[in-house]
Amino acid sequence: MLGRLNHVAIAVPDLAAGTAVYRDTLGARVSQPQAEPAHGVTVVFVELPNTKVELLEPLGENSPIKAFLEKNPSGGIHHVCYEVEDILAARDRLVAAGARVLGDGQPKTGAHGKPVLFLHPKDFCGTLVELEQA
Numbered sequence: 001m002l003g004r005l006n007h008v009a010i011a012v013p014d015l016a017a018g019t020a021v022y023r024d025t026l027g028a029r030v031s032q033p034q035a036e037p038a039h040g041v042t043v044v045f046v047e048l049p050n051t052k053v054e055l056l057e058p059l060g061e062n063s064p065i066k067a068f069l070e071k072n073p074s075g076g077i078h079h080v081c082y083e084v085e086d087i088l089a090a091r092d093r094l095v096a097a098g099a100r101v102l103g104d105g106q107p108k109t110g111a112h113g114k115p116v117l118f119l120h121p122k123d124f125c126g127t128l129v130e131l132e133q134a
Helices: 015-025 064-071 087-096
Strands: 002-011 034-036 041-047 052-058 076-084 115-119 129-133
Touching: 002 064, 002 129, 015 041, 015 052, 052 064, 064 076, 076 087, 087 115, 087 129
Parallel strands: 002 052, 076 129
Antiparallel strands: 002 076, 034 041, 041 052, 115 129
16 A cells, blocks of 8 residues: 655754755755645755655644644654555545544645645554655
8 A cells, every 4th residue: 555655754943944954964955945824834845866854844823733843842753654546545444444544534735736644643653644645
């Protein structure tokens, strides 16, 4: 069911500073900041040869990243994103196996313009998992 690792997401308290670390210190190519109001974040993608790192900063007071950063003020790994061929088939298979899909269970459009779902971390070894349709 799982395809390739699409990205690892890191929540940061300051997107400009996080971007500078990856761009200036590590020499990575980074995207321009992209606001994602439906997800309550602003993102920057760090392009790597085999995957991406997504830097997340809260967007608005109701951002789901805000609570994460209150617990982890320096930031940290927030979730991993795996590609799936058919997100609805993957969702149905996971739900049938007892996994919990966050939200209303319907895919939303993610930062790459593709359908995404999030899976409860308690069902996946303490890791928040995002699925993105390839």
